[in-house]
Amino acid sequence: MNMTASTGKRRPLDIAALLARWLLGGLFIYLGVSKVLHPEDFLKLVRQQLMVTNPSLSSLIVATAPWLEVLYGLLVLSGFARNTAVLLARWWLACVFIYMGLHKALHPDRFLELVQQYDMVTSPFRLNLIGAALPWFEVFCGLLLLAGVAVRGTALNLIALLVPFTLIVLKRALFIAATKPMPFCAVRFDCGCGAGEVYICHKLVENTVLLLLALWLLTSRGRQLCLCFSLFRRREPALKEPAVLCPAESSR
Amino acid sequence: MAVIGTALAFAANAFSPRGLDLTKNHLPFSRLTPRVAVAETNLTGAVAAKTNSPMELLSARLREHGLQLADSNQVVQFFHDPRREVDGVIFIDARDDDDYKAGHIPGAYHFYHFYPENYLTNVVGVCLTAQQIVFYCNGGDCDLSADAAITLRDSIGIPKERVFVYGGGMNEWTTNGLPIEVGARNSGDLTNVVKAAAAGKVEGARP
Numbered sequence: 001m002n003m004t005a006s007t008g009k010r011r012p013l014d015i016a017a018l019l020a021r022w023l024l025g026g027l028f029i030y031l032g033v034s035k036v037l038h039p040e041d042f043l044k045l046v047r048q049q050l051m052v053t054n055p056s057l058s059s060l061i062v063a064t065a066p067w068l069e070v071l072y073g074l075l076v077l078s079g080f081a082r083n084t085a086v087l088l089a090r091w092w093l094a095c096v097f098i099y100m101g102l103h104k105a106l107h108p109d110r111f112l113e114l115v116q117q118y119d120m121v122t123s124p125f126r127l128n129l130i131g132a133a134l135p136w137f138e139v140f141c142g143l144l145l146l147a148g149v150a151v152r153g154t155a156l157n158l159i160a161l162l163v164p165f166t167l168i169v170l171k172r173a174l175f176i177a178a179t180k181p182m183p184f185c186a187v188r189f190d191c192g193c194g195a196g197e198v199y200i201c202h203k204l205v206e207n208t209v210l211l212l213l214a215l216w217l218l219t220s221r222g223r224q225l226c227l228c229f230s231l232f233r234r235r236e237p238a239l240k241e242p243a244v245l246c247p248a249e250s251s252r
Numbered sequence: 253m254a255v256i257g258t259a260l261a262f263a264a265n266a267f268s269p270r271g272l273d274l275t276k277n278h279l280p281f282s283r284l285t286p287r288v289a290v291a292e293t294n295l296t297g298a299v300a301a302k303t304n305s306p307m308e309l310l311s312a313r314l315r316e317h318g319l320q321l322a323d324s325n326q327v328v329q330f331f332h333d334p335r336r337e338v339d340g341v342i343f344i345d346a347r348d349d350d351d352y353k354a355g356h357i358p359g360a361y362h363f364y365h366f367y368p369e370n371y372l373t374n375v376v377g378v379c380l381t382a383q384q385i386v387f388y389c390n391g392g393d394c395d396l397s398a399d400a401a402i403t404l405r406d407s408i409g410i411p412k413e414r415v416f417v418y419g420g421g422m423n424e425w426t427t428n429g430l431p432i433e434v435g436a437r438n439s440g441d442l443t444n445v446v447k448a449a450a451a452g453k454v455e456g457a458r459p
Contacts, residue, residue, distance in 0.1 A: 105264070108272045109348070109366035113395070116279055124277035132272045136261035153253045160254075231253070 017219065024212040025077030027205060032069030034202075035062075042066065049103075049196050086222030089213045094145035096210065097158065100194030101138030111135060114192030118168055135194075137161075145217070148226030155217035162214065165193075166207040173200035270367075278366055280406075281317060281398035310419050319401055322386055322416040324424055330386055330416075331357070331430070341384045344375065346400035347422070357388065357425060358433040358442060365400040368407070376408055385414055391421025 035042040043062045052058045072092075075085050104111040112131040121127045138161070144154045173187045180187075185201040193203070223229045265271040272278065311321040322330070333341045336359065343360035345352050352362045361378065363371045379385055387404075389396035397417050405415050418425075426432060426444065434441040 105268065106270060108265070108268075108270060109278070109364075112272065112278055112366075117393075124279065125274065128272050128274045128276070128278065131278075132265040132274060133258055133261040136264040136268075137257050139264075140257045140260055150253055157254055157257065 020212055020215065021076055021079065024209065024216065025073045025075075027209045027212070028073030028076060029070050030073075031205065031209065032066040032071075032073060035066035035069070039066075045195070050099075083222045083224050086216065086220050087224045090145050090148065090151065090217055090222075093158070093210065093213045093217070094142045097138045097142035098146070099142075101135045101140075101142060103194035104135035104192070105139060108132065108135065111192055114190055117192075118172055120168065134161075148223070149228045150231045151223075151226060151229055152218050153231070155214045158214040159211065159218065162207060162211045166204065166211070169193075169200070169203060169207070272366075279395065279399055280402040281313070281395045307419055314398060314417055317398065317402055318405075318412045318415075319398060320413075320416050322418045324420050324428060326416070327386060327388075327418050327420075327425075328428075328430070330384060333384075335383065339378045339382055341386070342378055342382045343386045343388065344379075344400065344404075345422075346387050346389045346396040347394075351390070351422075353435055355422070355426075355432040355434050355443065356437075357422075358431050359438060360388075360433070361437065363400050363404060365396070365403040368403060372407075375404070379404060379408060379410055383414060384416065385410065386416045386418050388418035388421045388425075391419060391423040394421060397421065 039062050042065075043058060046052050046058045046061050050061075052061060072085070072088060075081060076089075108131050111134075112127060115121065115127060115130055121130065137157075141154050141157055141161075144150055169191045172189070172191070173184065176182075176187045176189060177184045185199060187200040188197050189200075190197045191203060198206075265274075307321070307323070314321050330336070330341050330343070335341045343357045344363050345356045345360045346363060346365065347356075348364050348366075349362075352364075356362070361375050363375050385401075387397040387401040389400075401415050401417055404410065405412060429444060431442050432444045433439060434443055
């Protein structure tokens with residue numbers, strides 16, 4: 001990164017980026033280790049939510065996926081092979097949003113009920129708009145990220161989705177914890193994110209990871225395997241060996 | 253990009269076979285006022301003694317929408333009512349296809365109100381002739397039964413005094429050891445029968 005050399009004003013941003021990267025790496029390691037320590041919960045998720053019914057395949061996923069998360073966390077933490085790490089982050093985020101979006105899009109009726117439980121929207125028409133558009137919008141963003149089209153704009157959209165959603169889920173969890181009453185981290189409910197019932201603390205960690213990944217994509221310039229990194233801006237400083245296939249950029 | 257994404261999202265919803273009809277009120281049984289009021293009361297703890305039980309609250313909410321609550325005793329009476337044999341008393345399961353196939357009250361019809369066109373032909377005739385119609389879903393926070401009751405009552409004009417909502421729902425039915433039919437309606441595949449027979453509750457089960 002040559003920004004520190006060119007201007008000293010960027011230095012605090014670099015420090016913030018470094019801290020965010022460490023946090024992201026740490027959270028990935030935490031998520032991986034928690035799955036290693038509680039394989040039965042992860043197996044349930046794989047079989048019921050991801051609908052992997054084959055016992056051998058589900059066991060293989062349960063045995064390998066958590067360690068891949070730990071490895072990825074170490075990769076992010078170390079700062080080694082950063083371009084590859086950005087590429088994996090983009091694909092991981094894309095897969096998560098495509099899966100969760102499709103899960104909701106194929107069951108919009110259930111999603112509608114879950115949105116209603118937040119008591120945020122009273123008009124049936126507005127509720128329908130959310131139930132109809134939000135799942136497919138997530139799929140759309142996921143596909144753009146997977147293909148590497150308008151990466152920053154897509155990341156910005158995801159941040160705009162994740163921040164209010166996380167706050168709404170947090171508010172609902174606080175409400176449940178106060179009314180039951182029960183410890184905050186024991187609160188478990190279907191937040192409508194597409195992964196079924198989840199413990200709130202785990203959900204908040206997951207959303208923080210997703211948010212940091214989206215922020216990373218927003219600020220990074222890794223263009224590996226991007227079809228068209230930016231739709232409008234043509235003067236992005238390129239990294240080493242960019243694989244940019246967008247006609248507008250490759251013709252420069 | 254957000255605008256393009258939103259436009260594409262609405263287009264995908266329009267072309268999806270499970271897409272939502274934007275003009276329709278899919279959740280007519282509004283859950284807003286009573287539930288929020290009680291929750292806020294509980295949060296402050298100030299007037300906790302004045303709050304009603306969940307069933308009383310549900311009954312009040314149902315009354316607001318012109319519906320009647322049926323408790324477990326009433327539902328068992330309906331289930332053993334001889335008129336059930338000739339569809340004078342009917343049960344309607346308001347849950348989705350998967351839940352219905354996993355287990356429903358024996359002989360219950362199926363009506364999932366999000367996609368009424370798929371179910372109306374099977375239930376319109378019997379609903380117009382039945383003297384008592386009991387809607388149910390899983391119970392608890394589930395509002396599907398009330399939503400289905402309102403949708404069906406308003407769309408085909410069932411007199412409101414014939415419509416009941418079983419508040420305890422399938423969860424209470426199962427807990428009470430009553431018989432459950434698996435698969436299609438009148439499949440004859442009954443579970444819970446041993447428990448129900450021991451409790452003398454299987455007599456009315458119709459295979």
